[in-house]
Amino acid sequence: MSSGASNFVGSVDGVFLLSIIISVFFLVLITTMMIYFVIKYSRKRNPKAVNVHSNTLLEVTWTIIPLILVLILFWYGWVGYKEMVDIPEDAMTVEVTAQMWLWKFKYETGKVTDSLYVPVKKAVKLILTSNDVNHAFFIPAFRVKKDVYPGTKRTIWFIANDVGEYDIACAEYCGLNHSYMYSKIFVMPEAEFKNWLNAVSDEDPKLLEELTGGDEYNSENQ
Amino acid sequence: MASDAAVIETNGNEPSYLDYKGKHSGIKGWLLSTDHKRIGILYMIGILAFFFVGVFLGFLMRLELISPGETIVSAETYNQFFTLHGVIMIFLFIIPGIPAIFGNFFLPILIGAKDVAFPRLNLFSWYLYLTGGTLALLSIVMPGGPADTGWTFYIPYSVRTDTNVILSLSAAFILGFSSLLTGLNFITTVHRLRAPGMTWFKMPLSVWSFYATAWVQVLATPIIAITLMLVAIERLFHIGIFDPALGGDPVLYQHLFWIYSHPAVYIMIIPAMGIVSEIIPVFAHRTIFGYKFIAFSSIAIALFGSLVWAHHMFTAGMSDAGQLIFSLLTMIVAIPSAIKVFNWVATLYKGSIDLATPMLYVLAFIFLFSIGGLTGVMQGVISIDIQLHDTAFIVGHFHYVMFGGTGFAMFAAFHYWMPKMFGKMYNRKLAKIAFWFIFIGFNFLYFPMLVMGWLGMPRRYYDYLPQFHPYHLISTIGSWILIIGLIIMFYNLFKSLKSGPIVTEKNIWGGETLEWQIDSPPIHENFTEIPVIEERPYVYKDNEPPVEKEETV
Numbered sequence: 001m002s003s004g005a006s007n008f009v010g011s012v013d014g015v016f017l018l019s020i021i022i023s024v025f026f027l028v029l030i031t032t033m034m035i036y037f038v039i040k041y042s043r044k045r046n047p048k049a050v051n052v053h054s055n056t057l058l059e060v061t062w063t064i065i066p067l068i069l070v071l072i073l074f075w076y077g078w079v080g081y082k083e084m085v086d087i088p089e090d091a092m093t094v095e096v097t098a099q100m101w102l103w104k105f106k107y108e109t110g111k112v113t114d115s116l117y118v119p120v121k122k123a124v125k126l127i128l129t130s131n132d133v134n135h136a137f138f139i140p141a142f143r144v145k146k147d148v149y150p151g152t153k154r155t156i157w158f159i160a161n162d163v164g165e166y167d168i169a170c171a172e173y174c175g176l177n178h179s180y181m182y183s184k185i186f187v188m189p190e191a192e193f194k195n196w197l198n199a200v201s202d203e204d205p206k207l208l209e210e211l212t213g214g215d216e217y218n219s220e221n222q
Numbered sequence: 223m224a225s226d227a228a229v230i231e232t233n234g235n236e237p238s239y240l241d242y243k244g245k246h247s248g249i250k251g252w253l254l255s256t257d258h259k260r261i262g263i264l265y266m267i268g269i270l271a272f273f274f275v276g277v278f279l280g281f282l283m284r285l286e287l288i289s290p291g292e293t294i295v296s297a298e299t300y301n302q303f304f305t306l307h308g309v310i311m312i313f314l315f316i317i318p319g320i321p322a323i324f325g326n327f328f329l330p331i332l333i334g335a336k337d338v339a340f341p342r343l344n345l346f347s348w349y350l351y352l353t354g355g356t357l358a359l360l361s362i363v364m365p366g367g368p369a370d371t372g373w374t375f376y377i378p379y380s381v382r383t384d385t386n387v388i389l390s391l392s393a394a395f396i397l398g399f400s401s402l403l404t405g406l407n408f409i410t411t412v413h414r415l416r417a418p419g420m421t422w423f424k425m426p427l428s429v430w431s432f433y434a435t436a437w438v439q440v441l442a443t444p445i446i447a448i449t450l451m452l453v454a455i456e457r458l459f460h461i462g463i464f465d466p467a468l469g470g471d472p473v474l475y476q477h478l479f480w481i482y483s484h485p486a487v488y489i490m491i492i493p494a495m496g497i498v499s500e501i502i503p504v505f506a507h508r509t510i511f512g513y514k515f516i517a518f519s520s521i522a523i524a525l526f527g528s529l530v531w532a533h534h535m536f537t538a539g540m541s542d543a544g545q546l547i548f549s550l551l552t553m554i555v556a557i558p559s560a561i562k563v564f565n566w567v568a569t570l571y572k573g574s575i576d577l578a579t580p581m582l583y584v585l586a587f588i589f590l591f592s593i594g595g596l597t598g599v600m601q602g603v604i605s606i607d608i609q610l611h612d613t614a615f616i617v618g619h620f621h622y623v624m625f626g627g628t629g630f631a632m633f634a635a636f637h638y639w640m641p642k643m644f645g646k647m648y649n650r651k652l653a654k655i656a657f658w659f660i661f662i663g664f665n666f667l668y669f670p671m672l673v674m675g676w677l678g679m680p681r682r683y684y685d686y687l688p689q690f691h692p693y694h695l696i697s698t699i700g701s702w703i704l705i706i707g708l709i710i711m712f713y714n715l716f717k718s719l720k721s722g723p724i725v726t727e728k729n730i731w732g733g734e735t736l737e738w739q740i741d742s743p744p745i746h747e748n749f750t751e752i753p754v755i756e757e758r759p760y761v762y763k764d765n766e767p768p769v770e771k772e773e774t775v
Contacts, residue, residue, distance in 0.1 A: 012605050016676075019603060023596035026560075030567055030592050034585060037570035038577065041506070049508035049574040051765045059515050062564040063557060070553040073603050078546060080605025085542065133379040134472060136537060136612060140678025143609045147538045149473070150378065151466030154539045167687070171537075171612040171680045173372050175379060176297050179683035 005166060006142035007159040008084060013143075015076040022069055084144075087157045091123035098148045099131035101177035103168060109197055116168060116185040118160055119193035125157040136172035139185060147172055160187040236750065238645070238743040256341035259744060262327030263643075264348050269323060270712075272314040272355060277708065279307040284667070284701040287694045290686055297684040301370040302385065304682060306362065308373030309390055313397045314355050316628055317486060320493035321404060321439075322351070324635050325432045327643060329408060331737045332426045334417025334755065336747040339410035347403045354397035361389035372682055374483075375450075377464035377475045381457050388457060391450045398447045401489070405439030408432055417736075419755035426735045426759045427516055431496025434520040438485045438492075442528065446482035449475070473538055480531035488527040490624055491591075492520055494631030495562055498584050501638055502566055503760040504733045505581035506573025510760045512565040519558035526555040536607045545604055552602035559595050563588060578731070579653040583634035586661050590626025594619060597672060612682075614693075615675025621668045633660070636715060641725040645743045648718035656714060659707025666700025734760055 004010055040046070094116065095106040105116045118124045128137055128148045135148040137156070146156045170181035188196065237243070239259045246254050252264065283303050286293050295303070326344065330337055338344050361368045369390040371380040380387050412433045416425070425433075452463050453475070462468025464475035503510045510516065532540060532548040540548075566588055575581070597619040601607045610616060641647050670693035675681075679690045686694065729738040740748055 008605075012609055015603055016600070016606050016609075019600045019606065023600070027589075027592050027596060030563060031589055033567050034570065034588060037567070037573070038575050038585070041570065041573050041575050043507075043574045043576045046572075046574050049506065049762065049765045050572040051509040051762055052511060052568070052572055053509055054512045054515070058568070059512055059561070059565075063561055066560045067554075067557055070556055070599060070602075073599065074550055074553045077549060077603030077605045077607075081536075081545060081608070082542075084605070084608065133382065134376055138612075138678070138680065140609070143605075145537050145608050145611060147535075149466065167678070169678065169680050173301075173376070173379070173612075173682040175370070175383065176301065178301075179297070179680075179685045182687075 004141075004143075005161055005164075006139075006144065007161065008080070008143045009141075009161075011076075011080040011083060015073065015080055018076065019073055022073070026066075084156070087125055087155060088123045091125035091157050092119070093125045093127060094118070096126045096128045096137060096148075097131055098128070098135035098137070098170070098174075098181075100133065100175055101170070101181040103137075103170075103181070103183045107197060111197060115183050117193060117196060118185065118187055119190040120160050120163050120187050122190060123157055123159050125155060128154045128156065133174050134172045135170045135174050135181070138169045138171035139166055140169065141166040142185075145171055160185075163187050163189055236741075236745040238741060239746050240644070240743055242746040244746075254345070256337070256345050257746065258326050258330050258337045258341065258344060259643075259748075261344050261348055262323050262325075265318065265322040265326060265351065268348075268351060268355060269315055269318055272310050275359075276307055276310040276315055277705065279303050279310070281701055281705055283307060284698040286684070287686070288698040289695075290688060290691060292685075298370060300684045301682070302368045305370055305372055305390075306358075306368045309358055309369075309394065311624075312373055312486075312490075313394050314351075314358065316490045316624055317397075317401055318351060318404075319490070319628060320497060320632055320635065321408070321432055321435055321489075322348075323632075324428075324497070324639065325404070325408060325493065328639065328737055329411060329429060329432050330415065331740065331744065331748050332429050332735055333412065333415060333420055334736055334749065334753045335411065335415035336749065336752075338407050339414055340407050343403055344407055347400045347407070350396055350400035350403070354393045354395075354400060357389055357393035357396065361386040361393070364389060374479060375453060376479075377453065377456070377470070377472050378467065380453060381465045388454055391454050395447055395450045398443045398450075401439050402443040402447075405436035405443070408436040409440065412436075417753050417755050423514065423517070424755050424758050425517075427499035427510065427513070427520075428493070428496035430517045431492045431499070431520045434524040435489050435492045438489050438524050438528065442482045442485040442489075445478060446486075449478040449482070452478075473535070476535050476538060477532065480534045484531035484534065485524075485528045487620075487623070488523055490628050492523060494587070494628040495520065495559075497631040497635045497638075498566060498587055499562075500735065501580050501584045501634055502569045503762070504638075504731050505576045505578060505584075506570050507576070507732060507762060508569065508573045508760075508765055509762050510565070511568040511571070512561075513758070513760070515561055516565050519561045522558040523555065526551060526558070530555055533602055533607070536604050537611045549602055549604045553599065556595060556599050556602070559591075563592060563595070578637075579650060579657060580634045580638035580731075582654065582657050583630050583637065586657070587627060587630040587634065590622050590630060590664070594622030594624075594627055597622065609678075610675060612680055613675035614671040614679045614681055617681050618668045618671030618675060621671070626664060626668070630660075633657075633711065638731070639737075640715060640718070641730050642737055642742050642744070644719055645725050646718045646722035647725050647730075648714050648722055652710060652714045656707050656711035659703055659710060661707075663700050663703030663705070663707055667697050667704050668700070670694070670697045670700075734762065 097104045104112055104114055106112050128146055130148045130150040137148055138145040142158050144156055144158050146154050164187055166185050168183040168185055239257055252260055286295055286300055364386050366384055366386045369385045369387045370383055455461055456463050462470040464470040464472055499516050530552045533552045601610050637653055674690050674693040725742050
């Protein structure tokens with residue numbers, strides 16, 4: 001039943017496809033008309049032009065039809081967006097902190113990692129904040145993106161549909177190593193995820209220290 | 223406008239504005255000239271110089287991205303490249319672009335005036351432009367190097383980086399004033415200096431577009447000026463306005479920035495639309511279709527365009543009501559642009575079309591601007607924008623609008639008006655060859671960005687994942703084709719200035735606006751006698767059946 005890597009993929013891709021169909025239709029219409037007129041009414045074939053001033057019916061038609069189409073697109077975009085902000089109450093929470101140029105993820109048990117681990121087919125809520133400058137949390141495969149600011153918290157959520165691993169990128173320019181601020185999200189079967197969450201961390205302790213320490217925003221920039 | 227009553231006579235002895243000797247001569251005769259035509263040329267020199275710098279930076283960026291990992295420069299240098307490329311192309315090329323060059327040169331002529339309303343202010347604006355440009359270039363050589371923040375200067379990063387942000391901000395600040403004063407000048411000129419008989423609906427459509435643009439310049443520019451000053455104050459005195467570490471709000475900065483910078487997009491595109499509306503009737507040799515719809519859509523774009531800024535911030539986290547309103551208004555602002563496109567295409571119907579170089583660029587404009595506009599609509603759809611925001615898709619989209627739109631319109635204007643401005647003709651065949659290089663290279667360069675953006679390639683990335691390599695490679699090859707075209711085009715134009723055949727004809731294209739009734743190049747004050755306007759523009763009476771053609775003189 002899964003229609004993509006996350007619960008948002010179906011809706012976002014659906015309206016994207018619709019917008020592409022509409023766009024291609026208009027682009028082809030405009031271009032074909034243009035080429036047709038240029039050939040048919042070239043100065044060689046048609047040395048004498050005819051003045052056609054205006055046609056109100058035509059003007060109204062090509063105002064109303066595009067207007068209706070963009071309003072339809074607007075509506076589906078809005079509905080899709082509403083899903084992204086209506087967070088289910090039973091969602092599992094992970095606190096995400098961004099800093100130049102890495103992500104850290106803190107789970108309900110207090111466990112901290114530099115990649116995101118989530119159970120499949122469960123609502124996951126991320127609370128995002130930054131230690132330094134603006135970043136943006138972006139999982140391209142999930143159609144999920146949110147700007148991350150220092151000093152405030154932003155929230156997003158999703159349900160991962162399939163077990164697997166996907167990229168997490170930083171989408172808001174944040175300085176020197178912006179393009180290396182990649183992380184991974186690992187989607188695991190629920191039982192496996194529970195075991196992982198309760199097990200003693202197998203992460204490199206040095207890395208963990210680095211991740212949990214250095215809260216630049218709170219310590220240095222007051 | 224081609225009023226049979228007002229055939230303009232020149233006595234043939236008056237020197238052109240290029241040879242005119244006023245109070246000063248030589249280089250001073252240019253640097254201290256208040257002649258709107260000479261100031262237009264001064265702008266042209268400045269704007270083209272910066273354009274070449276911007277293109278070169280763009281070329282280096284594409285070269286860096288030809289393969290993953292470090293190719294030619296470090297990450298820091300690359301970040302400075304894209305900032306400088308953005309600042310130069312936006313503040314020094316596209317925003318002044320068409321109004322400063324062609325608005326200055328032709329606006330007074332098109333309305334039958336001898337100059338703009340405030341000629342000295344006009345010259346002052348050019349000096350402001352020059353000062354701003356110099357500061358931007360200075361930031362490159364000063365210790366610290368050019369800003370690495372992106373042209374948007376988002377806070378808090380722009381408060382923290384050690385690069386020369388203040389210099390770049392001052393440059394943008396001063397350039398803002400240049401733009402604002404030009405706008406003020408144009409508004410006054412259009413209101414006060416139209417020739418007798420030229421009512422609003424007898425104005426050429428480019429005048430409408432310069433007028434609409436001027437209002438946006440005057441109303442929106444002060445906001446960016448204040449915002450940039452606040453950033454400078456925050457950096458210098460550590461007063462918390464936008465930086466959360468000092469108790470400020472970074473999202474407030476983004477709002478203020480886009481309240482100007484989105485309308486600025488229309489400052490960039492509306493004059494280009496004016497050029498297109500001017501050129502199509504001439505080369506289709508018939509009256510424009512839907513004059514009033516085109517005129518009013520300029521005003522509608524200027525109005526609605528001022529109310530959609532927060533669509534740059536759909537991922538920033540606004541209230542639901544905010545998201546809803548800004549998405550809805552964004553959808554609506556697409557409509558006047560669509561109306562223009564349909565009217566332009568309809569103007570080709572039953573015309574007698576001459577595919578000269580200006581017309582080629584204009585038709586390419588319609589195609590590329592349509593792609594830019596339609597991809598813009600996609601981004602206005604909130605749920606799609608969540609995926610597209612801050613990806614290469616955005617970069618592709620705005621290059622389709624800004625370069626494929628405004629850039630191509632400017633190239634069209636060069637080929638259309640240069641014979642009038644300098645009395646010299648370029649090589650027409652070579653001009654068409656250059657066009658095809660530019661058009662094909664353009665699409666190879668920017669279309670892959672749309673694809674990889676949707677697939678998740680973020681923008682402002684020095685390095686990228688291997689799956690994006692094919693798109694980057696095609697894009698870089700496209701940049702080479704485009705640049706070859708640009709080199710051919712400018713070689714052709716510059717060569718024509720030196721050794722092109724002399725144009726003595728007043729009206730080489732068969733245009734019916736006023737500039738085609740005066741000398742090529744025009745005399746010092748344009749007209750020996752101010753014309754009296756009796757007709758709407760673009761009448762093309764010779765198309766009408768002979769019965770209607772009554773001689774009025």
